[in-house]
Amino acid sequence: MENTTAISQVSVNSAAAKELTKNTGFLNPGIVVREFDLKPGEAVADFGAGAGHFTIPMAKAVGHTGKIYALDLQKHALNLIKSRAKIEHLLNIDYVWADLEMSSGSKLKDATVNFVIISNILFQAEKRFEILKEAYRILKSGGKMAVFEWDQSNFSGGPPVNLRVPPIQVKTLAQDAGFIFEKEFNAGSHHYGFLFKKP
Template identity: 50%
Template sequence: MDSSPSFLDPEKVVKQFNLSAGDHVADFGAGHGYLTIPMARIVGGDGKIFALDIQKNSLDMIRSKARLEHLLNIETIWSDLEEPQGSHIKAGYIDFAVIANILFQLENKNTVFNEAYRILRKDGKLAALEWEGTLQSSLGPPLELRIPKEETVRLATDAGFKLEREFDGGTHHYGLLFKKQ
């Protein structure tokens, strides 16, 4: 799901990830590249962003944006993240993974966390950015579909991650940063 700059500032969110030049990043459910593009600027030419999505038109949009900004470090991958090894990325290759605004759409939420764990290197990081579950709003999915923060922590820890800290996800989102154990 694509987010609007009026309530989620991608530059501010991505800055909190503490990415470095040369990092390899997987953006799970990249949508229209709302976080992909700013992350690609940070990791630079020696880094790589893998933009993963099941919607082929979203991947086309990301490729178009990358061309417009002359970003050659973005690879789009059609992925069904509810399937084992659905990212098509080799194990232990990624420094940082992002799961943003997709959990409410998934039936098998465990699979996406297990896949993030599989592709992350030892001590790799995972950011989860999801819709706040307590704020009544016309924005985003219905409240009953939103995943509470505690459930996201449970899903991540069940997959082998440890919660490091929370980060500012904006007015309508919560942000959690995990480390692969």
């Protein structure tokens, strides 16, 4: 799954937003990861890691004392991330073949990570609630989850509109899973993004 999500915080001023999106409507994952405020030593789960667009910069952000769990159903995607990580000399990534729609599908223990990112996978899933519940299960208390999905109002590129997940559905499912809504990201012209917290 290709993670090319455009993400930036609502509070970012227009000049900064222009820099982050580079006039394309999409945001550079290496820059947006700074908005997550990840700390050295933290553990992060990348649900549907795809080609590692977020995995690699997050691995750099948490440093050698941290841990990134790259999870994907496609083994070739995990192999691609491994190749990229080798080039970058990153040794803090665990590669997990995972069906996130299954109960305990991430294969991670309860309350083990500080942050979960779910980018561009809910529109492909039948059991969206199960994915969010799995994120809740593995997050520590106070941990956060960022969700990014395709905007329904922009028809250029991306999946068919009928497959895209309405923002209100993401909010409702996340809150039903136990999360508290924190804020919305300015995700450019192609996506929307939300940040949630586990109490």
